Amino acid sequence: MSMTPALPIITVLCPAAGAASPGSLDRPGGLDKIESRAELRYTDAAGLGDAVDGAQALFLWDFFSPAVEQAWSRTASLEWIHVAAAGVDSLMFDELGRSEVTVTNAQGIFDRPIAEYVLTAILAHAKDFAGNLRHQQRREWAHRETHRVQGRSALIIGTGAIGRETARLLRAVGITVTGAGRTTRTQDPDFGTVLDSAELPRHIGAFDHVVNAAPLTPQTLGLIGEESLAAMRPGAHLINIGRGESVDEPALVRSLQAGHLSGATLDVFEEEPLPQDSPLWDLETVTISAHMSGDVLGWRDALAEQFVHNAERWLEGEPLKNVVDKAKGYVPSSSRPGAAEI
Amino acid sequence: MSMTPALPIITVLCPAAGAASPGSLDRPGGLDKIESRAELRYTDAAGLGDAVDGAQALFLWDFFSPAVEQAWSRTASLEWIHVAAAGVDSLMFDELGRSEVTVTNAQGIFDRPIAEYVLTAILAHAKDFAGNLRHQQRREWAHRETHRVQGRSALIIGTGAIGRETARLLRAVGITVTGAGRTTRTQDPDFGTVLDSAELPRHIGAFDHVVNAAPLTPQTLGLIGEESLAAMRPGAHLINIGRGESVDEPALVRSLQAGHLSGATLDVFEEEPLPQDSPLWDLETVTISAHMSGDVLGWRDALAEQFVHNAERWLEGEPLKNVVDKAKGYVPSSSRPGAAEI
Structure with missing residues (x-):
């Protein structure tokens, strides 16, 4: 009996879309480029536990959410978390720090x-x-x-x-x-x-x-x-x-x-x-100003595109870019890539 | 019978000092460097006619005053006017344009x-x-x-x-x-x-x-x-x-x-x-903003110092700097000096 190999699962944590579209999610654009090669599971913070169960990767589009720590018991298969932010302080917690999960961030965009x-x-x-x-x-x-x-x-x-x-x-x-x-x-x-x-x-x-x-x-x-x-x-x-x-x-x-x-x-x-x-x-x-110094027109598209590029590397088995030193809390300068432009 | 040669006369048009010192003038600083070599006549706009009579040079420290045109009949001996401003538009009038009087300005300071x-x-x-x-x-x-x-x-x-x-x-x-x-x-x-x-x-x-x-x-x-x-x-x-x-x-x-x-x-x-x-x-x-884009701390001292440097050249018979092309209304680029720093 032959089976189609299962696609890797990428969970995408999204914020709520806001008052204009109650109940729907504010999703990143441009992820269609990897849709055929990964199963994308979009979720809000409340659904993260279920959505991350069995996933190999997690994209924190909702980049200030502390939901990951709460869902940590469901992340046994997780290999990689990408945060759409330059600072990872609101994500980090002790178990994540001690784990084998690779964390990457949005260095360069801002x-x-x-x-x-x-x-x-x-x-x-x-x-x-x-x-x-x-x-x-x-x-x-x-x-x-x-x-x-x-x-x-x-x-x-x-x-x-x-x-x-x-x-x-x-x-x-x-x-x-x-x-x-x-x-x-x-x-x-x-x-x-x-x-x-x-x-x-x-x-x-x-x-x-x-x-x-x-x-x-x-x-x-x-x-x-x-x-x-x-x-x-x-x-x-x-x-x-x-x-x-x-x-x-x-x-x-x-x-x-x-x-x-x-x-x-x-x-x-x-x-x-x-x-x-x-x-x-x-x-x-x-x-x-309202925590917006880096948020120039096009910043959201640039953040999504940066994730897609890293996801393509991950799907190909290539080394990820912007890998955070979890003990230090930032990307060490030796692994700094060229800055992305937006 | 021997006579002490008369010092050249430099008239200095000053604005009123303002409410804090009624009746007194807002004089430029640093002109003591040329005091021994020229007779300095400080005046306000009302006294300009008398003060400029017989003078060879006029320093418009009050740089937006239109008083020169009104006192023009008294300027027969005038050779040089220096304006402590980058723009000379408020000074210029037809007789001055046609005259032999040299006009210099504050180019470089601002x-x-x-x-x-x-x-x-x-x-x-x-x-x-x-x-x-x-x-x-x-x-x-x-x-x-x-x-x-x-x-x-x-x-x-x-x-x-x-x-x-x-x-x-x-x-x-x-x-x-x-x-x-x-x-x-x-x-x-x-x-x-x-x-x-x-x-x-x-x-x-x-x-x-x-x-x-x-x-x-x-x-x-x-x-x-x-x-x-x-x-x-x-x-x-x-x-x-x-x-x-x-x-x-x-x-x-x-x-x-x-x-x-x-x-x-x-x-x-x-x-x-x-x-x-x-x-x-x-x-x-x-x-x-209130016509102040060039007026950084120290601008007044720099303007006065720039005039003193040009006056020293004039007293030595050297060519003046920042000579305005009176037909054009500005200093042509061919005679541009290095910019002064303040």
Whole structure:
């Protein structure tokens, strides 16, 4: 008796489509390219346990869902999880870390858009574009002196792909860039010097702009705390496009209220959405965006296409790209691929 | 009988110091370096006629004053006027144009700061930083998709020093730049191609961002009129850091209200300060600043220092720098010096 060999099963965890289409899923586009070679099981978080049972691969299109940990007992056949996000912190848990399951992420998709966001933050702060808008709302013609950006200094915490692309872009407009990471070095091609991020308070006072571009790991949890904030140069500007939990938010609020920092541009927060009663909303020196710094037009298509490319490699038995070091919580630089373009 | 040779006279036209010091003048700093070699006569606009009588040089520290034309009958001995501004349009009048008086300007001081302002405008528009602020004011967590800047196109109208510095800075972040000016050419070192600014409606529709960096001359008065605005790409963004009179402001308002343009970032206006009843104030797609794009911290010291350097050349009988072609209304590129840094 002959049998058709079973297709490998890829489970796709999707968010709900929202109020416009109640009960349906917000599915990624472009997966038709692998439909003939894999069984695709689309599910929401509630159905994940059943949908992942027997599956070899799991695509977390709903990239901030903690559902995987809850369904872990059903993943005996799982070989590979791909997360459509640059940070894997909301996925990781101990059993996954200890398991043989390979985790890959969306490294590359967000690098340039986030670098552009950081440059926007630095320029808008220097030129006081928020002040322009507030004066405009009051119909005030208010001439002010603003700041040059050329020749100012920036410390970029996090030497991964996003931090590196940011370093290159800031240097292109004449900003002097230094890095901070786990491994100190000089003559880095993007950063020149990389300082020890475990000794931030010693170094942080030398910079006009401080950018957090680090993944959230045990080492970066609360990394920019009260002591580092106090050590920042008076009038300095903090930009966070990494994770909110890397910054001590109450200490940041105090520093801003005291006028020690001249501003903060924040795309990520300890709690998201930012709670209605957060004092950050009302601070005129703070610019808030809704965890969107990398989400340029076309980002969803680019994320889906990146998964399809990796799935094609997996179906062919080729090595996967963007493999996360689960102990470190990010893709080590030695396995960095070329950045995808969107 | 021996006489001490009379020192040359330099008249310095100053604005009033303002409400804090009624009756006193807002004088430039650093002129002590030439005090022993010239008689410096400080005056306000009302006293200009008396103060310029017998003077060989005039420093327009009050750079937007039309007082020179009114005092013209008293300037028989005048050889040189230096204007502490990049644009000389508010100074120029027919008799000055026909006279032998040399006019120099502040070219170089504003190039990089204005280029940075233009880049800020492009990035802030692409990343919707104005939208961030409006949502923040309403405590709204509003995730949106924004735009990449890399790979987008910009047309820079005006191929002088400011336009060139802007071209270099935009190219440094991956924007594709084209120029528009009086003289068409290809293989320009900064612009690549320079299109004919007299034929804007034919060309303007090919660009995402259109930057007016031209001086105000008869050729650039109303240059960006109804026809050019209508020919712009739907969703395009206009930036004006040149002169307000180069843009047909009512036509611009109509284009913005109709949603044809996605935005305008305006530092200059037909009338300044922008009148309280201008419809521009209320348009959410418009960003207004108060003719300050080049005025970074230290700009006044840099302007005064630039005048002192030129005065030292003049006192030594050396050729002046930044000599304006009075027929054209700007410093031709053949006499362009290195840009001053502030």
